Amino acid sequence: MRFFTHRRHFQDLNEQEILALAISNEEDDARIYRSFAQAVRADYPATSQVFDGMAEEEDGHRQQLIDLHVARFGETIPLLRREHVAGAYARRPVWLTKNLDVARMRAEAADMERVAEQFYRAAAARITDAATRKLLGDLAAAEADHQDAAYNLQNNLVSSDALQTEHDTAKRQFLLTWIQPGLAGLMDGSVSTLAPIFATAFATQNTWTTFLVGLAASVGAGISMGFTEAASDDGELSGRGSPIKRGFASGIMTTVGGLGHALPYLITDFWTATVIAIIVVFVELWAIAWIQNKFMETPFFRAAFQVVLGGALVFAAGVLIGSG
Secondary structure, three states: OHHHOOOEEHHHOOHHHHHHHHHHHHHHHHHHHHHHHHHHOOOOHHHHHHHHHHHHHHHHHHHHHHHHHHHHHOOOOOOOOHHHEEOOOOOOOHHHHHHOOHHHHHHHHHHHHHHHHHHHHHHHHHOOOHHHHHHHHHHHHHHHHHHHHHHHOHHHHOOOOOOOHHHHHHHHHHHHHHHHHHHHHHHHHHHHOHHHHHHHHHHHOOHHHHHHHHHHHHHHHHHHHHHHHHHHOOOOOOOOOOHHHHHHHHHHHHHHHHHHOOHHHHOOOHHHHHHHHHHHHHHHHHHHHHHHHHHOOOOHHHHHHHHHHHHHHHHHHHHHHHHO
């Protein structure tokens, strides 16, 4: 899948670039922890101190990495950041932390440390220098300790949340590997195919032609979405799971989303097929809003507004174009 993205792949980085990426990662994480600390300082001073301490430790890790880089490669550190590497887990922008409650900050911190530990273990496996391997292994262990500290904040922040760490991890992996790409595919397939299907339907009023166009649009969109999902992230650093699984989830759900309102046109009567297709579209869009609310924690009315309004606009565009 490495030919489908302009970003570097982790397996292609040399040892100097791996160290450079680790340095920039530590700098970013320290900045985020300080933003967390600032956001909760007034209401949760003890928690703020924990985040400040985590930021200071990240600074210490960064300095250790810089010292090692200087000793091995000199003082010029290549500019390499997460966004330059395919599959690297993208951190939430610092300015968005103002919109997080303390429970979500705790979860974000734990997730950051989990990804950092995974990165250091993957990096250590790529390194041949003994001193560098040792440092990366020590940092992986330190990040694992940070995960425990972040999860322990649960008692101070959200005492009613008693989910076990194992359950959180399993749920998150399921969401990242199956639900998130599947939902993205279902949304794309359900919405993007509305215009060509209904434009063809009202332009030709031929059910078989409409079905063929819908089938082609659905299958084509499914293949495109599947390859895009699989190629965009190999899962090695982000922990999102197998790109093959995510590609299948996204591709299949994209195809299903489009076929839902294409299959009614196997009915030979045009208006019967069209009415059934419109009903299917209505059910699809509300089902997407429900999935977003249940699994992605998106407020139901906001999800419904976004999905249903967007689908209605695309549907109307298809009808207008086909009737013109």
